Amino acid sequence: MSERGGIYTWERQPMLDAGGYLPAVWLDGRIYDSWVEVEAGGISWRDEDGVVVLETHAGTHIVQVPYRGAAAPLVGNRKEFTTGLTADSLADYRHLEATRALGRPVYFCPGLWATDAFPASAGSSYTLTRPLAAGIVPGVSGVTHPVFVELDGVEDPSAADVAGQIVTANATGTLVVHYLAVFRVVILGFERSISDGNTLSIQLTLSECVEGNF
């Protein structure tokens, strides 16, 4: 893996001084070692929602966000993932096929961090877009992968308590929470190809299904 440039590798946490790393990708309760080779297929992700920009008759713009509940983050950031891997384990491949065949949302943790922001009021509770990986993915905990909390642009770990998907604000202000997330996804696209012997390549499109009591 490249050690030059970029902030994201499977060996290093982005922008953190401490914390472990995920040596593999976790999907539907299984570690996929073969995804370590992901750089061959790569992974890309984008936000599917967010703000709406409305143009006015004055040539100005109004930024609008749909209200999704008092406990929701300020902006939705549902993700859509595109990733590829080479099937080098029959057990892995079958499990992948089974996940798709069951057609239900499953947890997906590619070791990516998510960010949610809230207009926090001390004592109030808010809901992250998706849960922390800690407690769901083996080997991930609040110790190995602590959340990163900012209050009004300044790091402040005491500004909020985060557990599961719930954020309890201990202060008032704009609260930003960076966290290692599990994404609840459904397999939308499953493309297989064999270009050469023993080179079964798989391209997956995973669409996040947000769930929370906002």
Place this chain on the structure above:
Amino acid sequence: MPVKVVTATSRTAGARMARGSGLALSEGTPREAYATGSVDGSTSAAARPRGVRQEAGIEVYVDGALVPLRHLIGGITVDRSIDQPLQRWSFGVLFATAVSLWGSPWARVGPSLGRRSIDLVGVYRTATGVHRFPLITDGVCDNMQCVSSKEGTLAVFNGVDRGGRRDRRAITKIIPAGAGLTRGRVVQLLLAEAGETAFRLEPGSTVYKEVQAVDTSAVRLAQEMLDAEGRRLLWNREGFAVNPRIGRREGRPLKVALEPRDLLYIGTVEVGHSGDVVTDVTLTGTEQVVRDAEAAQGRTSKVNEVEIQAIYAPAVASYRQNNTTGALTPQLGPGAAKLRPVSLVRNIVETSGGVVVTEIEEVYGYHWVEGPRYVYGAAGARYPLTAYLGEDGTEGGSEPAYVEMFERWRLISRKVTRHYYAQDGYFGPASQVGRTYEPWGSRLAGGTENSAPTGVVMPGTEGYKLGSVTDYFSWGMARRALKERDAGVSWEEIDPRDGVRVNGAGEGVVSEGEPGVSGDGESFRLSGREVEIIEAVPVTGYITSTTVYSLGFSLRPGTAYWYAGGDESAQEREVFQLKGWTTTAYTMPEESGHTSIATEWVFDGRPQVVGSRTERKDGAAPAVARIPQPGNSEGLYESEDVAARAMTARSTESRQIKVRLYCPDLEISHEKKEVKTSVPWAETPEELALLCALLVEQSAAAPVGFVTAANYTVAEADWVHLYFPPLALDHDLEIQSVQHGVEGLQGPRVTTFTANAYPEVVYGE
């Protein structure tokens, strides 16, 4: 006109919102705290975002419990307009969600929501928290559309606001003439009868007309009354019944000032300028005649006369008949015709305590008193009488004979109607109980057909009209039999009776004077009588039956006497007696109408039915007229000061009012457009004048349309200012309609407005 708010029953619905919301609302928090514009500066900025981010949406509550946003699928809309009496809303959920939360539509025989209370609330989230603005309060679902498509299986609920719970209620309510309530108070009473409890009505003008609602839609009647002031009956966003005047700002504040940077390109900005402007309005109506209660206690009499003049010469006898020889001696004959009064009709209305008790119609004109011309003697011999004849007189002829040389100006006919009511001072005469020929007995005196009056009025019928007696007076002579016989003898064998006088045509007549002496002949006497008896249900006043008895000169059948023309009778002369009656019976009010059965009887000594007619009619049975009772005003007045405004009035006593408004300056740019109509509920010429102006201004209004980011603070009938130079707009606008829409999660939250800009209109004299 200053705007005042009538404080009435209020609702604190905030408690309902707090329950189940799980959010930072305290129990019992009045909803108004969120509804009157900016709770803090952040909500003003959120409603009109300039340089700030707007987070907006709509929440739905069912019976006070928030429907989690995660259950809502598709669009949520709220559609409010001053042109629709009921405001509309819609939202969608998965069909399975609807069934699990509220039940199956099949089990409910209709929408799953049933009659549940529906609230829709506009929400902003700002730096200071969540702020809610009611958009629909206590709405009710009227439709559920279930759709299965590749997008899913959805249930879309549609409904109306709180007014929909009152809209179909029919009421019966009577507010007597002269009550003096404000129009807002009258509307409140009507809606209260339909079950409404939440009011914020402006008082409006004073109403003196009688309001009689019988099985009528309260909402429709209230709107008809408010039309006279240019007002609308609406339920506002908080669920209160309101009655804003449309078209005049009257000091109401501007809710918001908008500029081009507030208007979205999603929608166009449009202004319409109509050429179809009313330039000439004439409105008519009636004004209730009222009298001060104290001044109206005594008896009054009002006389109205109408005289007709024509070229006319009073008749003068041309001949005088000799009572011995029958020879005719020429007389003066008629003189020259000239213009003179030929008819005078005098109407007299007498009231007692403001109630009409007597109506008299007298007709004056020229009348020549007729008299007998011949008299029968012994053995059927006929002898002439002294009499005057007209130009057509011949010796021994059959022309009419007169008792005087010329006709005179005199009272020709008189009709007197007396009305009787179940109240001291207004009862009628008591007839002798048991008199066969006055079958109504003592009904007009408050008794029955078979008993004397007790002096006690049946509870619930105080002031009811018992009936009336109409007497007809005219000139005439009763008929008299020419022949008399015992049984078994034929009329041909019998001569006319000795001493019977006959007129020129040979008809036997009853004549008061002595034979041959002038002065006998016709008399001005009671010639007919109609007695009306009314039966009505206590309290409600529905009439169950009316009977009109007819009396006059008539003959009972028999064989003892013979009259000219061949009539036979048991009576020697016509007698003033009962001839028959017509009874009209009404069923009790039905759902959609009533039935009347009219039965006609004749009485010739015994009653016989001669005809019957059944009719089915819309609406309730007619209501009896009644004298307003002190007890009737119970519940009408909110205070004694208000009750003191009551006047004495008779519902049928009114005068015509008419106002015309002409705008010559408008006709410089517009073709003349004239409107003439009546306004039944207008009370005064001043009201008609204001309504004329409103009609002109409404027709001249320029409709404006525009779209903004979600604005939950402005509602229909609010006023805003819009500055939009490209269309030369820099005007105060009256909002006509507001549509809030949320289309899925990622669709924009916008509000679509239509409004009216009212140009200044210059009125002519």
